[in-house]
Amino acid sequence: MHDAASSTPAPAPAPGAPVGADQPAASPRRRLGTRARVAIAAGLVACTTAIGGVAWALDRFVVEHVEVVSASSLERAAGTAAVAAEAGTASATVTTETVGEGDDAAAVTTAILELDDITQLRSAFADDAFGENITELPSVIAEQVGASIAINGDYYGFRDTGIVIRNGVLYRDEGVREALVLYRDGTAAIVDETATSGEELLADGAWQTLSFGPALVEDGAVVGGIESVEVDTNVGNHSIQGDQPRTAVAVLEDGRIALVVVDGRSDESAGMTLTELASSLQGLGADVAYNLDGGGSSTIVVDGEVVNEPSNGGERATSDILYVVG
Template sequence: MKSAFFILLLLISQTTFAQNTDSITLVKAKWQKQKIAPKTKLITHHFNQKNLFAANQYISYIEIKRKGNAPVFAFGNEIKEKKTTSTFGKELHAFAAINGTFFDVANGGSVDFIKMDGVIIKQNVLDKNGNRARHQKAAIVIDQGKLSLKKWDNSPNWENSLTEKDVMLSGPLLTFNLQNEQLDTTSFTKARHPRTAVGIKPGGNIILLTVDGRQENAAGMSLYELTSLMRWLGCTSSINLDGGGSTTLWVSSYAENGVVNFPSDNKKWDHEGERKVANVILLKKKQ
């Protein structure tokens, strides 16, 4: 019995040590920073020595300060047609965009609730037992161009009662008001994949983030690892969006095609592998 207890203590101490090492690695990294708009920076780094979560990782994110002439947020959505994140951004006159929530890959259209300009475009697609998915238990809401996160209150029609004109359900929530959310133990949670996330910092700064994966140069992250990453970047609330081949961060002024990260849908380490998606989160300059 004593030996089992000591083994448990050893495992806990090893995990804690690894997390501390990873957090220090993240903080001390020489991140590339570029101003792309007022109050807005693009920040990237390639951990290429297998030195973050014992793996190669490529992380890209935009940080937006919530003050003054900061840009405004908006959604882009198509009911049936699918478009690349960069196409959404260009057509809707944004200067930056990330892919949004989960969608029907075969037929197009979101599988989660979306409301734009006060009009409900899509209700949740529930399972055969009428239960909502984990990614239908939180919402990204936009009110007069300002973005925030909401948590499901367990009522059946919660999303329909939200007063904001622009609502997009996604998830799972990773952290909410400083508290880590309980994650399930499915392979979706535990396995490493490309990930897309939104985070909110204490002063109101917003982070739009992608983590690349399914590549030798970038392993991707589990949702546990993504939770830690968002906490280490200073987020007190954060949410997971659609990931995998959909994961894309686009900035109009960036390089050739504007794609900052290395989308995995073409299985190549380049900026050409965007998957067509049904919806996005946009950044537009304040008028």
Template sequence: MIKFFSKPYRWAGVFSLLLVGMFTFVLLDAFVIQKSMVIVASKTGTETATAVEVEPVVTETSYADEHIEISIETLQEYDSTIYVADIQISDASYLKTAFANSTYGRNVKAKTSDIAAAQNAIFAINGDYYGFRDEGYVLRNGVVYRDSASENEALVIDKTGNFSIVSESEVRMTSLSENWQVLSFGPALVENGTITVDSSSEVGQAKESNPRTAIGQISAGHYLVIVSDGRTDESEGLSLLELAQEFQERGCTVAYNLDGGGSSTMVFNGEVINNPTDGRSIEEREVSDIVYFGY
């Protein structure tokens, strides 16, 4: 053994193997190895939601009962296919979130449609993919799961269903813990009816035009969700500015960008409405969480 290590290049080889092993472990730890931290009951937080007493009226693009009304339109703008859902609810408790496999943790993932099905969601979109990061506030259905701040702007949904935007670096989770939901991705697209992004705004190193998922509020109990296809010959995708313009033009006072790209998925009555893609194939990406409307 001593003779083997007497050659300097052999030490270099061993050191290189150690580096490769450490690098591989870091990648696996970040993207593959699941770390389940909390198993979440199927119903948490404020339980004021009332079941449907009258049979809902349902079509391929709409849903209506005494508490929830949803209508979805598909349009072509900016060389992209855009799906717009107009949603009205009678109580904030019908705006919910859910974790993949009902589990809060790192790299715990499932398709948006599968998470939605597990919750009997009427309408669902992908969330903020909290499980991809170690930082960023996580408050879901009134329960705090993570209080470590990121550099993101966070979307706060209070218990009356009203939206607001805060900077995590300036506001501690302790002051937000009485709210209904806190999502951490961003950026904010519209605040007080004013667009807050410009033509140079983007998420990290993302391309200028992408599949997008975002949510906005028009008034009390009245919301707008926009998902766009992208990265295909048929649909280029939206810039953040184009996305913000759509929300502003439709009357939103607050709008917020969620995880996009290959994660962007809209599900309605168990069917995937858009065409999720990573640019190579049309299929759903597994994500860590969803935002949904239902009982």
């Protein structure tokens, strides 16, 4: 009986080798064991999953998804840009003060706007484009639209939900949370997006909607339970509790508008809780007040200059601003 090795033909000499030169013995081929095959398969699945996860994350948080290339053109076509342009003049008083003491002290910048018409309070998208993951520094957006005063908005482009009406044009109609509605007649309201629609709000005279939250003040009273609110279930956007940098907008009882930015996460400014922010806005005379995107996004720009201290050490790119010209 011949063994397997002896029945295997000797390999041919390597090209150019002398005939009869010693050649390495042939190595018998081995089959991978079951465990090895399983391990390799698991590794391939893990790699595929990881690549798919990276692709998903890039698509979800990085890749731009442009739905409207030129929002300003759309607004001109709808006639709402002309409405804003003819609204009249605006004036503002901007102050920065320290609220609280010691480790709880916070730097608060407040712009009180006196507008001839609410349509002078406008919104602008990064790159003048509507969609997801389209971002630019607030000061750059403000410069592009000629804003005298601007704050970061609700960062609508981080998500694909929420009713988005800007400058009288409906861009998205996917209601999921409580929103602030600013109407053309100068009134404001907190609405449940799931109980209405963008078309209905537009028909009722909505000029701007902001979908972040929570509502801070309604009918002049601080809203209860705001410390337990989660804005979204998106990655990185769950809890907004504790002392944080904040941005908020309020309609005061006398009809003026307050844009408020609170610095935080630094030795100089601790930030504010939602309740502290709501109480501060109530003290300004807020009838309705609403929390916007905060943290590193909290920015206020006056005459082209960032006048607060963003917690990232500089501006963070965002998808939108609220602003006033004049």
